[in-house]
Amino acid sequence: MKTIVLGPPGTGKTTTLLNKVEELLKKTDPNKIGYFAFTQKAAYEARDRAMEKFKLSEDDLPYFRTLHSLAFRRLGIKKENVMQKHHYQDLGQKIDFPVDYMEYDDEEGGIFTTKSDYLRILQLAKLRNISFEKQYDLKEHTQDVEFNKLKIIAHELERYKKEYSLIDYNDMILKFIKADASPAFEVVFIDEAQDLSLMQWDMAKSIWNKSGDSYIAGDDDQAIFRWAGADVDSFITQTGKFLRLTQSYRIPRKVHDIAMQIIGRVSNRLMKEWKPRLHEGGLFRYSHFENVDMKKGEWMILARTRFMLNELEETLYQKGLFYKNKHKKSYEQDLYEAIIDWESWRQKNELDLDKIKRIITFMSPKHVDKTQQYLMNKDKKYTLETCYSKYGFMTKAVWYEALDQAPPQKVEYIRKMRANGEQLNKKPRILLSTIHGAKGGESENVVLLSDLSLNTQKGYERNPEDENRLFYVGATRAKENLHIIEPKDFYKSFPI
Numbered sequence: 001m002k003t004i005v006l007g008p009p010g011t012g013k014t015t016t017l018l019n020k021v022e023e024l025l026k027k028t029d030p031n032k033i034g035y036f037a038f039t040q041k042a043a044y045e046a047r048d049r050a051m052e053k054f055k056l057s058e059d060d061l062p063y064f065r066t067l068h069s070l071a072f073r074r075l076g077i078k079k080e081n082v083m084q085k086h087h088y089q090d091l092g093q094k095i096d097f098p099v100d101y102m103e104y105d106d107e108e109g110g111i112f113t114t115k116s117d118y119l120r121i122l123q124l125a126k127l128r129n130i131s132f133e134k135q136y137d138l139k140e141h142t143q144d145v146e147f148n149k150l151k152i153i154a155h156e157l158e159r160y161k162k163e164y165s166l167i168d169y170n171d172m173i174l175k176f177i178k179a180d181a182s183p184a185f186e187v188v189f190i191d192e193a194q195d196l197s198l199m200q201w202d203m204a205k206s207i208w209n210k211s212g213d214s215y216i217a218g219d220d221d222q223a224i225f226r227w228a229g230a231d232v233d234s235f236i237t238q239t240g241k242f243l244r245l246t247q248s249y250r251i252p253r254k255v256h257d258i259a260m261q262i263i264g265r266v267s268n269r270l271m272k273e274w275k276p277r278l279h280e281g282g283l284f285r286y287s288h289f290e291n292v293d294m295k296k297g298e299w300m301i302l303a304r305t306r307f308m309l310n311e312l313e314e315t316l317y318q319k320g321l322f323y324k325n326k327h328k329k330s331y332e333q334d335l336y337e338a339i340i341d342w343e344s345w346r347q348k349n350e351l352d353l354d355k356i357k358r359i360i361t362f363m364s365p366k367h368v369d370k371t372q373q374y375l376m377n378k379d380k381k382y383t384l385e386t387c388y389s390k391y392g393f394m395t396k397a398v399w400y401e402a403l404d405q406a407p408p409q410k411v412e413y414i415r416k417m418r419a420n421g422e423q424l425n426k427k428p429r430i431l432l433s434t435i436h437g438a439k440g441g442e443s444e445n446v447v448l449l450s451d452l453s454l455n456t457q458k459g460y461e462r463n464p465e466d467e468n469r470l471f472y473v474g475a476t477r478a479k480e481n482l483h484i485i486e487p488k489d490f491y492k493s494f495p496i
Contacts, residue, residue, distance in 0.1 A: 002208065002240035005217035008274040009259070009476035010250025010442070013217045014042065016243070017189050018049055020215065024187055025054050034063040034185040034207060036070065038192035042440070043069075046191075063183070067200055068169050070207075071176035074183070083161065083168045088119075091160045095152060117141035118153050126170045127197040127229030140227070142455050173199050177206050185211040192440075193238075194218035197229035216240070220270050221263050224436060224470045236270055246274045250442055252281025255478045258496065263472045266465045282481035289485050290315055292447055295420065299430040300443035302474045304494075305453055309432045316430065320416025322423070323430035326437050335406055336424040338362050339399045339414065346396060350381035362403040367395045435474040446478035449485045450493040457492065467494060 007013025017035075024033055030050075037043040047064035050056060063070065071077075088101035100116035114120055125135035132154050136147060161167060167175070176182070177199075188211045190196075190204055195218070208214035216238060223232035251259065256276035263269070286292055289312060303309050306327050316323045324330055341355045351359075353376050360370055372392030376382065387393040395402045400411050417424065431443070448471070452460060460467045471494050475482055487493050 002214045002216065002238075003243055004238050004240050005215055005243045005245065006270065006272060007217060007219050007245040008221065008248060008272060009219070009473075010248035011245035011274060012249060013219070013245055014045070014191055016245065017191055017215060017217055018046055020187075021046060021050055021189065022053055025050060025056075028186055030056060030060050031062065031183075032186040033061075034070075034183070034188040034211065036063075036065065036067050036188070036190050036204075036207070038066070038195045039440075040066050040069070042191055046189075063185070067196075067203055068172060071172040071181070071203070074181040075172065075175055075179065077167070077172065081166055082172075083166050087160070087164070087166060091157060094160070095156045097149065097153070099153065099157075117143045117145050118150055121145065121150060122154055122157065123168075123170060124229050126174075127199050128231070129198055129202075170199065173203050177202050180206060180210075182207040182210050187212055188214045189217070190215070191217045194220050194223040194232055194235045195225045195230045196234065198231040198234060199229075201231060201234045221266070221272075221469060222439065222473050224439065224466070224473055226466055233268070236268065244272060246272075248274055248276055250479050251276045251476055252279040252478075252480060253277070254281040254283040255475060255482045258283060258482065259472055259475045262468055262475060262496065265468045266472075268465060279480075281478070284481065284483045286483065286485050287487065289447070289449070292483050292485075294319075294321055294430060294445075294447075297429070298444040299447065300438060300441065300445070300477055301430065301432045301447040301449075302435045302438055302477065303432075303449040304435065304451065304456055304470070306434055307453070308449055308451055309434070312432065316432075317413055320413065320420045320422070321430055322417050322428045323432060324428040326431055326433040332410060334358055335362060335403075335410060336414070338403060340425050342399045342402060345384040346398075348383060348385070350383055352381050353378045356382065356387065359403070362405045363395075364404050367402055367404060368393050435470050438477050439473055442477050442479050444478075444480045445483065446474070446481070447483045447485065448474045448496070450496055451485070451487055452492055452494055460494070471496060 005013050005016055007016070021033065021035060035043065035046045037046065043065050047058070047061050050061055050064070051058070062073075065073070085101040088099045092099035099119065100114055114123075121135050121141060122132050124140070125132040128135065132150065136145065136150060161171070185207070188208050193204070193216045196204060204216075216235075218235050220232050220236050223230055223235065226232060248256070253276045301309070301312060303312075309325060309327070313323070313325060337355075338359045338361070341351055342359050345351055345359075353373070356376070357373060360368055360373060363370075369392030376391055382391070384393065384396060388396060400406075400415060403411075414424070422429075433441070450471075452467075456467070475496070484496050486496070
């Protein structure tokens with residue numbers, strides 16, 4: 001029997017699946033349970049919960065993974081036989097045409113990313129089971145694509161893979177389906193099913209056709225990866241027993257009202273009613289981002305593109321607010337921890353050698369003889385006074401004087417944050433993310449930028465349903481308050 005778990009935002013569809021998993025583990029061999037999620041993060045969440053609850057190991061739960069990971073495992077594929085960055089670079093050199101490599105974001109997005117519209121066209125064609133010529137004719141690419149070059153890359157890519165016995169991630173799925181390589185499960189779970197591509201749906205069918213009961217969980221209103229090959233129609237047209245979750249444990253009433261206003265513009269959807277929390281919540285509108293007071297609380301700032309987020313960082317920096325851009329690597333954490341440890345050290349606390357070494361990396365020779373650290377015992381703890389007298393430290397000054405190798409602009413920013421009472425020993429309380437990157441997340445306060453780039457605006461005019469679903473997802477990340485930024489040039493913004 002197939003059960004479709006239809007779960008609007010915050011209604012607990014993943015929790016519903018995990019509760020069912022817990023029931024099964026009381027009486028079912030873990031090897032007979034398959035739990036597959038769109039992202040590695042979601043699959044591992046289910047696995048870790050089961051491990052903790054039933055005192056199991058990773059080896060006891062071999063089939064809690066992504067679909068690509070299942071194909072990789074069942075087909076016995078070696079990592080060196082999968083197309084990597086250097087292979088795409090090598091191919092580009094051989095055909096004398098740069099080929100920006102394709103990577104698979106298994107942790108966060110479960111999608112393929114590339115700067116090359118040539119590769120994007122080829123991969124989307126494969127995901128949708130159509131020719132690359134037909135995908136080209138859909139005109140979904142945002143850059144100029146020369147059809148003759150596309151033909152060359154398509155031919156040479158396949159020739160290159162064959163010559164070097166390589167496959168890409170989509171090839172894995174196709175090979176899995178052709179080989180009918182799925183184990184026979186007693187029960188199979190597939191979470192975030194609205195994000196599956198047509199190819200992944202074919203793989204999912206090959207799994208549940210060999211299995212007993214199946215649970216397919218998702219929400220077509222949150223299908224925001226069509227541009228990456230997701231086929232929401234396959235979810236909408238699923239047949240079976242429906243389990244409809246109707247109570248959101250996240251969304252307050254005012255956020256629910258505007259979310260339903262947005263999603264009400266989508267015609268191709270499963271009709272569903274769900275209730276918000278009794279809490280009223282807050283809805284606020286601004287013409288400028290600078291007007292939002294973010295001095296306290298937990299925040300998520302969401303935008304349509306990464307470029308828009310980059311423009312906001314200067315404002316947060318000037319205000320001395322503790323933030324992280326999800327799409328950039330953070331190099332500051334070691335510095336934050338070094339500052340906290342140094343100030344603790346000055347208060348006569350003891351530190352171990354690892355913390356002392358981290359502090360030393362931000363100090364110049366005039367403040368510390370770095371060679372002296374090798375005389376210290378890794379199993380001991382030391383006071384600053386001891387290191388000052390015996391191990392080459394020549395200062396007891398405040399952190400912004402002692403850690404003089406820290407970048408001056410970072411020092412200025414950190415001093416502002418400390419003056420504002422920001423807790424540097426905790427995670428940043430403000431997260432900047434694209435709406436796509438925030439899917440599955442939530443925050444007390446959400447700032448939603450309604451700006452649309454020129455390309456997005458054109459896409460919205462061609463197919464408004466994709467953008468309506470996207471901003472619906474953005475709005476429903478808010479647990480308390482939704483703050484909407486509406487630029488003066490309204491024709492360039494999403495109508496919320």
